[in-house]
Amino acid sequence: MCRLFVFDLFYIPSDSMEGVLYEKDIILVNKLSYGPKTINANPYTRTLDRRSEQIIKRLSGFSTIQRNDVVVFRFFKKNDFFVKRCVAIAGDSLYIKDxxxxxxxxxxxxxxxxxxKYLLDVKNKKAFQIIVNELGIVKSNESRKDNQYWANLSLEEIMKLSPFLNSFHKVKAKKTVKKKLFPKSISQEWTIDDYGVVFIPKQGYKMELNTENFRIYKGLIAKYEGAKINRIKNGFSVDGVRMTHYTFKQDYYFMMGDNRCNSYDSRFTGFIPKEKIVGKVSCVFFSNKDNQFQWGRIGKGV
Known part of the structure; x- marks a missing residue:
């Protein structure tokens, strides 16, 4: 019963939260934070993997979802579990620039x-390789120059590498990823590094129905709100009734991975409704980072 209502264990299958959570980590998730769900499953060890569950009811939690919380949620298309950081809550507006x-x-x-993602200009390749191996950093040599490398790095890692570098600079994402972003119908040249502005829907918010809002929110409303919005002559209809506004039925959130240039998150999936959020990540339960058991990471908070 504790596994269903109080906490649960999840396995991290990717590097999208690398720096805080690593591939093959097992994390402890607090379900009481935002309110546990009663479901028709009786799992022993949960993974961030496909699973069929039917939510019966959601109980009240002792806190609300806050910006910077690391949470586990489900994505409607794949029915998979994801773990990301909440960067914007219901009622916020968000954009990304550079x-x-x-x-x-x-x-x-x-x-x-x-x-x-950074482009690094290296002073001494041999010394650089030694420190890279010590830090466990994955790099690639895609540059035309032999002493330049690409790598996904945190500020902490950049500071450790800086004595071995002539220079470094952040690399912006290419626009070719635009077609994969949410929403796919948007006309602007958005990328993962230049994105928005978007408004994160809030329960009770009355939104004007116009061409831009129709493009962004029509899919969300159909999938999560159970309503159908159509474009009609000189306006829009909701469930067959001509309407000028739409009022949202629940709160939504914008999630991003800490490994910003290698994360499948709200920039691709769109907003995440509260009903899909499982709980707040409390700590690392087990870590096999770099294929070695990590005693120092057991119980490490996020």
């Missing part, structure tokens, strides 16, 4: 663990 996240017009300061 890889920097702005919420309600204010810069969201990255922690030292957030990773971005």
């Amino acid at each position: 890889g920097i996240v702005y919420v309600n017009g204010q810069i969201i300061k990255d922690s030292n663990q957030i990773k971005h």
